[in-house]
Amino acid sequence: MTDTSEAKQRQKAKLTTPNSLGPEARRDISAELNGLLADFFALYMKTKNFHWHMSGPNFRDYHLLLDEQSDQIYATFDPIAERVRKLGGTTLRSTGHLARLQRLSDNDADFVTPSDMLAELREDNGRIAAFMRETHALCGEYNDVATTSALENWIDEAERRVWFLFESGRAS
Template sequence: MAKSSPSKREELRKRRGARLATPTDLGAEASRDIAGGLNAVLADVFALYLKTKNFHWHMSGPHFRDYHLLLDEQADQLYAMTDPIAERVRKVGATTLRSIGHIARVARVRDNDADFVDALDMLAELRDDNQQLTARLREVHGVCDEHQDIASASLIENWIDESERRVWFLFEASRRGSSPAA
């Protein structure tokens, strides 16, 4: 068996130890800023997904079926965001969340571990969380605009629209009936 030349051994060692820095023309500062914003949003989306599923699983009351199905649909939509967000972070040259602990350290969505939450309180809490997510998406969109990351901004625009729709549906579903104006 022939020995590898020092240059080949060095090349193999470099490749094995290479960082996960996908090449990008955005630059190091843009990569850092955009990935930081997207990773924070990703942590929030995972936390909001789990909170939505929690409320979906623990829903009760006279509108159980409607609310149960609404929250399941919204949870699916949130979960569908996770892979494109993480892949976008990789495309801009950074790494993304690695564990539940990492999500817990970064997420800004507050847990609700209560044994019982009234159905309308669940909807109101998720409405507020989705409104906050919308605001955070707008912030990251601004960072993307600053660094001319059109692809991330385009994805974020769709997620803002989806978040606004979730807010709207949660708002309307939680409205109490009112009598018509005289």
């Protein structure tokens, strides 16, 4: 084989990272994680949107809360995508791919009240926690302890965000 043909073979090589999980587990878990990654991107964008467009007497507190939460959400992107790759899958390749997989709705309204922002983000974080629990159950069926462990931490973070959003949005 010439150097050129070897290079072409390497370029055509599949991205399947070897591991002890079977092909069905890699396929199913990767698909679920990609859905979660799309949802995390959507949640990040909505959280930043509301952070940028916050107004009212509690502006500073809410603005800082949403900035902190968006940073935490952003910090999950790479670990989720890298977990997909460790499983031998491929992950999101474009915003179009992301849009096809996301389950959380966008909010493009010109104005949203602070209380509605907090309530919507609370609901979205609750939904993403539920999606992660479903993925956790799937990973348990395949005995994928590494992904279940990561999901447990991300579920805890989502529940903390729900708690803070609930308490911040509570009427005085």
